[in-house]
Amino acid sequence: MKIQVTLQYDNLKPADSLAPLMKEFSLMGLSAIQKNIESNVKPENAPLTKSVKQGDNTLRDYGKLRASLTARHSESEAVIGTKVPYARTHNPENGEKETVIRPKNAQYLCIPASPYTRTLFRRYGFSPRNVIDGLKKNGVSVYRPYRKGTSTRANVILAKEKDGQPKVIFILKKQITIPARPFMFLPDRVIKAMEKRAEDYCAV
Structure with a gap:
């Protein structure tokens, strides 16, 4: 441009x-x-x-x-x-x-959920995959939970350290404008x- x-x-x-x-x-x-x-x-x-x-x-x-x-x-x-x-x-x-904006090679876009996610970007790299892989290598559980009382996955990704509370790190979207x-x-x-x-x- x-x-x-x-x-x-x-x-x-x-x-x-x-x-x-x-x-x-x-x-x-x-x-x-x-x-x-x-x-x-x-x-x-x-x-x-x-x-x-x-x-x-x-x-x-x-x-x-x-x-x-x-x-x-x-x-x-x-x-x-x-x-x-x-x-x-x-x-x-x-x-x-x-x-x-729609995902090209995935089902969802991963939207940063909080300032904590920005901290993770700076620590592991500026892509959701880098963050997820980095957390897992450090023993952090990263998962997509089920909606309460259903067998349907929620449109969020959580990270949970041992003995810690789960934190939302990404919100999943089909598209954003x-x-x-x-x-x-x-x-x-x-x-x-x-x-x-x-x-x-x-x-x-």
């Missing part, structure tokens, strides 16, 4: 080289998109997400999305982009208002600043 800035100088006299200007534009664009991410793009996080993250920040958790942004330039263009796969989920390029939170754009003020800078740079 990327934003590309090109300069059309119909009414401007181009300087000997536009590369320095394109570099300025790439850094201006990078800063603007970083600020977009930092601005807590609406809508707000779901209550469970707020609880798990222990905060209200949208688009920010471990900082991977913001850190993935890159800026590059050439003689004729400036490009700001990211290769993080889930960027398109938050910022659909087709204009969709939401994205439905992620609302769009557009961040990959240049605000009007930045575009106007680029236009003014181009005029000054290319002035006779």
Whole structure:
């Protein structure tokens, strides 16, 4: 996913080289998109997400999305982009208002159930399988319980240490819906600043 800035100088006299200007534009664009991410793009996080993250920040958790942004330039263009796969989920390029996520190689999605699950991610690795395997290797019982009074499994995964109380670590879902939170754009003020800078740079 990327934003590309090109300069059309119909009414401007181009300087000997536009590369320095394109570099300025790439850094201006990078800063603007970083600020977009930092601005807590609406809508707000779901209550469970707020609880798990222990905060209200949208688009920010471990900082991977913001850190993935890159800026590059050439003689004729400036490009700001990211290769993080889930960027398109938050910022659909087709204009969709939401994205439905379904499991690809499993029956359910494993949704973190609490801040405790985040602690487990940091300890064992950032995937449900890493967490489950890590817990089992440490002698923790990990299981999907039955619904009370039935032979049907509940849609949760529990972890129970010896002599401890079971803790819900994952909630199982067939699908989840992620609302769009557009961040990959240049605000009007930045575009106007680029236009003014181009005029000054290319002035006779």
